[in-house]
Amino acid sequence: MEHLAPDVWKLNVDSNVYYLDIDPKTIIDLGPEEAKDIVKEELSKVVSLGDVERVILTHFHLDHIGNFDLFPNAKFYASPEEIAFFKENPMGAVLDKKLSERFKKIELHPLTHLEGFDLIKTPGHARGALCLLYKKEKILFSGDTLFRNGMGRLDLPSSEPQKMAASLEKLKKLDYKLLAPGHDY
Numbered sequence: 001m002e003h004l005a006p007d008v009w010k011l012n013v014d015s016n017v018y019y020l021d022i023d024p025k026t027i028i029d030l031g032p033e034e035a036k037d038i039v040k041e042e043l044s045k046v047v048s049l050g051d052v053e054r055v056i057l058t059h060f061h062l063d064h065i066g067n068f069d070l071f072p073n074a075k076f077y078a079s080p081e082e083i084a085f086f087k088e089n090p091m092g093a094v095l096d097k098k099l100s101e102r103f104k105k106i107e108l109h110p111l112t113h114l115e116g117f118d119l120i121k122t123p124g125h126a127r128g129a130l131c132l133l134y135k136k137e138k139i140l141f142s143g144d145t146l147f148r149n150g151m152g153r154l155d156l157p158s159s160e161p162q163k164m165a166a167s168l169e170k171l172k173k174l175d176y177k178l179l180a181p182g183h184d185y
């Protein structure tokens, strides 16, 4: 785990998993299923997985939701748009049939307000893509909308390519000092 700020940790497993030691204990994105053992082992060094109360998903692509089953006591949140798209087209939202079937069994809660954070809706890579600005540390969790050297693909079933430019513009205007993207490329 990489320590980004006093209460923020990062784990890179192709995609990035973030742990925020705030109240309630929060995870942002879950990594791919293939990394389950590493996610379990590494996260356990900083938090008991059963103590995680909140999981926020920037979007539902398989490499961001793969390990929801590691958090038995968490409530799962995403943008209302992402939840609606998943209900319409589970396979299109997740990009994996089996995982989308299992993911249907968890209760998803729409995230419209989050204390201490600004929520920024950034359709483009995914229709319901959500970015979060952690105001105390000025860290921007940008999912697959903005990477250090580019942006997420726009050719996926839930992509809305025509909206990406406006979403990136929104992010440019934010006052952040550290980018915490969904992938390190």
Ligand SMILES: [Zn+2]
Pocket (backbone or CB within 6 Å): 059, 061, 125, 126, 144, 152
């Ligand atoms: Zn994605």
